[in-house]
Amino acid sequence: MSWGVTGLRVRYGAREVIHEVDLSAPPGRLTCVTGGDGAGKTTLLRALVGLVRPAAGRITRPQRHRIGYLPGGESAYADLTVAQNLAFVARAYRMGTARARARTDEVLASTGLGEVRDRLGGQLSGGMRRRLGVAMALLHEPELVVLDEPSTGLDPLSRTELSRLITHAVADGAAVVTSTTYLEEAERAGSVLVLDSGHALLSGPPAQLAAAVPGTVWSLPTRAPGRTCWRGPDGWRCWGGPGQGDGDAAALRAAGARPAAADFASAVMVAGLRAAERREPR
Numbered sequence: 001m002s003w004g005v006t007g008l009r010v011r012y013g014a015r016e017v018i019h020e021v022d023l024s025a026p027p028g029r030l031t032c033v034t035g036g037d038g039a040g041k042t043t044l045l046r047a048l049v050g051l052v053r054p055a056a057g058r059i060t061r062p063q064r065h066r067i068g069y070l071p072g073g074e075s076a077y078a079d080l081t082v083a084q085n086l087a088f089v090a091r092a093y094r095m096g097t098a099r100a101r102a103r104t105d106e107v108l109a110s111t112g113l114g115e116v117r118d119r120l121g122g123q124l125s126g127g128m129r130r131r132l133g134v135a136m137a138l139l140h141e142p143e144l145v146v147l148d149e150p151s152t153g154l155d156p157l158s159r160t161e162l163s164r165l166i167t168h169a170v171a172d173g174a175a176v177v178t179s180t181t182y183l184e185e186a187e188r189a190g191s192v193l194v195l196d197s198g199h200a201l202l203s204g205p206p207a208q209l210a211a212a213v214p215g216t217v218w219s220l221p222t223r224a225p226g227r228t229c230w231r232g233p234d235g236w237r238c239w240g241g242p243g244q245g246d247g248d249a250a251a252l253r254a255a256g257a258r259p260a261a262a263d264f265a266s267a268v269m270v271a272g273l274r275a276a277e278r279r280e281p282r
Contacts, residue, residue, distance in 0.1 A: 001060075002026040003048075003144050003175050008057035010043055010198075016055070017043050018198045024191070025144065025175040030166060032189035033179040034268070039195040041179040042072050045148050048177065061144055065093055068142035072149055075133035078122030082113055082132055085121055086139055093140040100139075107135040110165050112158070126153040134162060138169055145169055145176045151185060163188070187264040194268055201271040206264040213267050214274075216240040218252050219260035230269050232260065239270050 003025045010018035018040050025031045025048075033041045046052040048061060049069045061067060076085050083104065090100035108114040111131040121129060130153050137145060147166070151159050163185075170176050178189070186192050187206045194202040202209050220236040223229045229238045237260065240248055262270075 001062075003061050005044070005048060005054075005060075006058045008044070008047060008059070009055045010040075010047055010052055011055045016198065018047070018054075020057075021193070021195070021198070021200050022203065023048070023177070023193050025177045027143065027175045028170055028173050029190040030170050030176045030178065030188075031191045031193070032186040033177065033193045033195060034181065034183060034186040035195035035201075036181060038197070040198040041195060042148055043198075044195070045146050045177065045179055046071075049144075049146050062142075065140075066143040068137035068140065068145045070133045070137040070147040070150055072152075074129065075136060076121040076124075076129055079120065081118050081120055082108070082124070083117040085132060085136060089136045089139050095140055103139050103141070107139055110161075110168070111135045112161055127155060127158050130154055131158065131162065134165065138165070141172070141174075143174060145174050147176070147178045149179050149181070151180060151182065159185075183265045183268060192264075194271060196272060196275055199275070201275055202267060206267075209267040210262050210264045213262035213270050215270070216249070217260050217262045217266045217270070218257040220252070220255060220257045222256075224252065224255055224257070228269075228273060230265065232266075233263070234260075237266055237269070239266070239273060 004023045006022050008018055008021045009016060021044060033044060035041055043052060047054055048059060049067055080088065086104045108117055111134060113128065113131055113135065124132065130150065134147060134150050137147060151162055154162060166176055180186055191204060192206050193200060218238050218240060219232060219234055220238060223236050224238050227238045229236045
């Protein structure tokens with residue numbers, strides 16, 4: 001059974017913030033939603049877990065007690081210890097005593113929180129609170145795990161540990177949906193949905209999205225004047241859309257540009273540029 005949304009539309013008052021979006025989250029796969037601030041990532045995830053009522057579309061999800069959810073804000077109780085926060089979750093999901101104890105030990109070890117299990121949630125660093133929130137979402141081994149920007153506030157080592165924890169959940173058969181603003185994180189997912197102002201720009205495996213970039217992606221030693229450029233692995237990148245004349249390519253070559261293989265970041269940037277072109281008045 002695959003979870004997700006089809007033709008989802010969400011309105012806040014008269015304003016539609018999610019426009020006909022599809023998202024598939026099959027078991028045993030990591031699906032990532034990415035986009036800039038205000039793209040609609042949080043709204044989509046909240047709709048998926050049942051916290052936002054859609055204006056239209058279909059949502060498929062398991063029963064509520066089989067969902068694990070990490071919201072974008074605080075999820076742990078400041079006046080409870082780490083262990084007490086997990087015990088609260090265990091009771092809420094009616095986990096047996098032995099299972100709750102075993103799972104608590106497992107998630108504390110995997111999140112690196114074992115040494116602070118008796119520390120109050122309000123005394124944890126921001127990164128530790130984020131890891132505790134992930135531990136709480138995974139404690140009851142849900143079928144669908146939804147994590148809203150779980151890496152926010154984490155240092156590089158903690159991000160690596162979090163990635164390993166998510167990988168284990170996927171390997172155990174859970175459908176995991178995360179959101180992030182970091183393209184390098186999204187690129188590691190099995191499938192990615194790129195949002196822009198509530199619209200789906202791209203959807204699919206990152207490698208396939210990179211292979212389908214139209215036109216030419218150029219690699220430049222310095223930024224090209226008058227063009228939208230972005231950082232690449234070997235300097236700067238810019239895009240030459242299909243149908244542009246030889247003069248445009250000649251000017252880029254004269255500036256030291258060379259055609260480059262498109263990567264996932266290029267696919268996202270090009271999709272954004274094409275969407276902006278479509279929105280411009282003629």
